[in-house]
Amino acid sequence: MPQLTLFADPTSKSLGLSPKKSPTSSRSTHTQSPSSVSKRKAAFTKKGDEPNLWELHHIQEDMAVLGKRPRGASSPDGNDEEMKGQPDRGAKRHEPEGGGVAGSKDIKEHKNAYEIKGKIANREDAARVDADPPLNQLVRLMENGWKEAEKGESVVYWMRMEDMRVEDNTALYRASERAQELGLPLVALYVLSPGDYKIHDRSARKIDFMLRNLKSLKTKFHELNIPLHIVSYPRRLAIPRKLIDEVLPSLGANHIFLNIEYEVDELNRDIATVKLGREKGVDVRCFHDRLVVPPGRIKSQVGKPMSVFSPWQRTWARLLEKEPQLLNMSPLPKANEVTIRQNEKFARLFEDQVPDSLEGFECKDSETMAEVWPEGTERAKELLDLFLHTKARKSQIPLTSPLTPGAESSSKDSRVQAYQTGRNLVDGDNSSRLSPYLVSGVISARMVLNEAKKLGKGGKLESGRDTGLGMWVQEVSWRDFYNHVMATWPRVSMGRPFLEKFADVQWEVNEEHLQAWKDGKTGFPIVDAAMRACNQRGWMENRVRMVSASFLVKSLMLDWRLGEKYFMECFIDGDLAANNGGWQWTASTGTDPQPYFRIFNTLTQSEKCDPNGDYIRYWVPELRNLKGKAIHDPSHHMPSNEFKKLGYPAPIVDHKKSRERALFRYKNVGEKEP
Numbered sequence: 016m017p018q019l020t021l022f023a024d025p026t027s028k029s030l031g032l033s034p035k036k037s038p039t040s041s042r043s044t045h046t047q048s049p050s051s052v053s054k055r056k057a058a059f060t061k062k063g064d065e066p067n068l069w070e071l072h073h074i075q076e077d078m079a080v081l082g083k084r085p086r087g088a089s090s091p092d093g094n095d096e097e098m099k100g101q102p103d104r105g106a107k108r109h110e111p112e113g114g115g116v117a118g119s120k121d122i123k124e125h126k127n128a129y130e131i132k133g134k135i136a137n138r139e140d141a142a143r144v145d146a147d148p149p150l151n152q153l154v155r156l157m158e159n160g161w162k163e164a165e166k167g168e169s170v171v172y173w174m175r176m177e178d179m180r181v182e183d184n185t186a187l188y189r190a191s192e193r194a195q196e197l198g199l200p201l202v203a204l205y206v207l208s209p210g211d212y213k214i215h216d217r218s219a220r221k222i223d224f225m226l227r228n229l230k231s232l233k234t235k236f237h238e239l240n241i242p243l244h245i246v247s248y249p250r251r252l253a254i255p256r257k258l259i260d261e262v263l264p265s266l267g268a269n270h271i272f273l274n275i276e277y278e279v280d281e282l283n284r285d286i287a288t289v290k291l292g293r294e295k296g297v298d299v300r301c302f303h304d305r306l307v308v309p310p311g312r313i314k315s316q317v318g319k320p321m322s323v324f325s326p327w328q329r330t331w332a333r334l335l336e337k338e339p340q341l342l343n344m345s346p347l348p349k350a351n352e353v354t355i356r357q358n359e360k361f362a363r364l365f366e367d368q369v370p371d372s373l374e375g376f377e378c379k380d381s382e383t384m385a386e387v388w389p390e391g392t393e394r395a396k397e398l399l400d401l402f403l404h405t406k407a408r409k410s411q412i413p414l415t416s417p418l419t420p421g422a423e424s425s426s427k428d429s430r431v432q433a434y435q436t437g438r439n440l441v442d443g444d445n446s447s448r449l450s451p452y453l454v455s456g457v458i459s460a461r462m463v464l465n466e467a468k469k470l471g472k473g474g475k476l477e478s479g480r481d482t483g484l485g486m487w488v489q490e491v492s493w494r495d496f497y498n499h500v501m502a503t504w505p506r507v508s509m510g511r512p513f514l515e516k517f518a519d520v521q522w523e524v525n526e527e528h529l530q531a532w533k534d535g536k537t538g539f540p541i542v543d544a545a546m547r548a549c550n551q552r553g554w555m556e557n558r559v560r561m562v563s564a565s566f567l568v569k570s571l572m573l574d575w576r577l578g579e580k581y582f583m584e585c586f587i588d589g590d591l592a593a594n595n596g597g598w599q600w601t602a603s604t605g606t607d608p609q610p611y612f613r614i615f616n617t618l619t620q621s622e623k624c625d626p627n628g629d630y631i632r633y634w635v636p637e638l639r640n641l642k643g644k645a646i647h648d649p650s651h652h653m654p655s656n657e658f659k660k661l662g663y664p665a666p667i668v669d670h671k672k673s674r675e676r677a678l679f680r681y682k683n684v685g686e687k688e689p
């Protein structure tokens with residue numbers, strides 16, 4: 016979900032929020048005195064000069080993580096900088112910009128509206144961030160002012176939530192190289208940051224997957240005599256300072272290597288880390304690693320960033336032909352000397368434990384998740400191998416291990432070769448199901464494309480709509496595309512529509528409808544099956560993500576950001592760039608949008624993606640005995656007394672009427688139908 020720009024100025028003690036607005040920033044370094052509080056109150060309530068709710072919301076989120084400390088009390092570690100400059104919480108509530116939801120007067124009665132209202136940046140703040148995206152700032156910083164650091168006693172690789180592998184890991188390899196040059200041991204560092212996970216709506220499943228992968232990585236690192244040092248900070252804003260002032264000195268490290276994360280908050284954290292590092296003589300090196308083609312590389316002929324997928328994708332494919340080295344994979348890191356295990360400073364790090372769970376992110380279905388989504392790069396490679404070389408299986412509709420034996424080998428009808436049709440079907444494991452692994456970096460996009468390349472004619476990377484293989488490669492490039500969009504127009508990750516002209520579309524505020532959608536009880540079987548799969552599997556096929564998203568936005572006319580948040584909270588593969596891209600595409604507000612007048616017909620979609628109804632029958636057991644058309648639309652294909660016996664809800668909206676409503680609201684932005 017939307018992100019916030021913090022750490023803007025790590026050298027200042029202020030929060031660095033909205034520097035051009037006086038209430039938050041100009042008073043930020045003062046401690047709380049009664050007079051300053053009342054002055055600030057006055058400033059906040061002054062019309063037209065209020066900190067926006069998006070900022071307040073995030074500060075409140077941070078406060079919630081910190082616990083409810085009484086005003087004026089010191090923090091346990093004496094580091095009070097985050098407390099200062101905080102807007103008075105007793106101040107008047109601020110209503111953000113936006114359509115019907117945001118502007119609604121009875122907002123408190125509607126939990127669904129409240130859930131997102133604080134996460135929408137105002138137009139001006141978003142435009143300001145877009146004007147000089149944090150990635151550009153970080154790149155400029157890396158290009159200028161770099162100084163050689165003193166040797167120190169170790170080199171650190173800072174692993175992130177998105178690069179959880181040892182193979183083909185740019186920063187890890189470069190850190191290892193540096194450690195070898197300097198004759199120093201390499202230490203892997205992982206920072207657990209529950210504050211970040213909470214604010215960014217990370218699901219318990221994703222955190223559980225992260226911890227499972229960390230455990231398997233710890234074993235891999237230890238095989239190389241590399242300790243995996245694990246620290247945890249509930250106060251996400253304190254991370255750069257903690258790292259530079261405490262963690263690195265404790266390891267005697269003046270060199271730290273990391274792969275760049277392209278989300279606004281993460282970029283700002285890294286900018287802060289680089290700046291603080293420079294103050295303290297620490298060399299912080301940042302690398303592109305997540306994508307095949309780094310954001311910013313692909314431009315139009317006149318040098319502008321491209322926002323439409325098809326031409327962008329053709330350029331992406333041409334670039335890979337011209338620069339095949341973009342697919343080169345980094346070698347494995349070198350092992351440390353075994354003597355590190357006796358070293359006074361580093362030996363204890365081998366004892367660091369990966370927790371089984373994190374408070375607030377307890378995963379209730381951890382065992383099922385471990386079976387359906389087994390952790391580790393080796394498993395991800397096996398899944399890729401199955402996708403590339405075996406046929407799809409209907410037995411993979413239920414919650415089961417993807418590695419269950421029995422997949423039939425085929426070079427002609429393998430899942431990837433059949434992908435042109437398979438990608439739109441949900442009645443088996445037609446797609447790769449690699450998204451959780453790609454999102455967490457358990458396997459890299461380069462690794463999967465290199466395997467795909469081996470199957471291409473003449474060993475070339477196919478990319479295009481003519482073959483299943485080419486189409487799948489194209490699909491993988493969507494991942495690069497949405498990251499490129501997020502890095503170029505960070506506004507999209509701040510709750511803003513890419514197309515501002517749709518910012519004021521009027522949304523419904525309807526808690527019952529939202530809940531019915533979440534629970535899979537809308538009376539539309541394909542939507543309900545998809546949502547129940549989402550709730551139980553933590554994952555959905557692309558086609559039904561589109562169908563259920565379209566249903567929320569265009570049929571229920573509920574704000575797309577509510578759906579975006581819910582998917583993040585459920586998915587094991589929740590990813591800001593892809594999720595936001597998918598939702599904005601569906602809501603017709605995105606870079607490369609579905610035109611607003613093209614509205615999915617839920618019933619037709621159902622018949623196409625689940626032709627025999629097997630998917631619906633599994634996920635919606637109330638309908639398991641239905642056959643023919645009734646499985647897709649039971650209320651209209653059964654006598655009403657028979658339908659009632661099913662215990663399945665009647666449709667909560669009329670498709671035709673809701674379609675007309677959506678067309679009106681998009682055509683007449685800001686208005687509701689008379």
Ligand SMILES: Cc1cc2nc3c(=O)[nH]c(=O)nc-3n(C[C@H](O)[C@H](O)[C@H](O)COP(=O)(O)OP(=O)(O)OC[C@H]3O[C@@H](n4cnc5c(N)ncnc54)[C@H](O)[C@@H]3O)c2cc1C
Nearest residue numbers: 446447448449450490491493494557560589590593594597
């Ligand atoms: C509303 C909506 C929300 C989405 N949320 C997410 C999300 O949180 N995380 C996520 O990884 N994907 C998301 N997607 C994209 C897509 O649905 C999933 O990546 C895909 O379904 C994962 O299944 P797979 O691994 O079998 O994909 P395959 O079809 O095998 O594709 C291979 C890989 O390509 C990438 N990919 C494919 N399609 C897309 C796409 N449209 N956008 C970005 N990357 C893509 C993924 O990394 C995927 O694993 C969303 C799509 C929509 C419409």
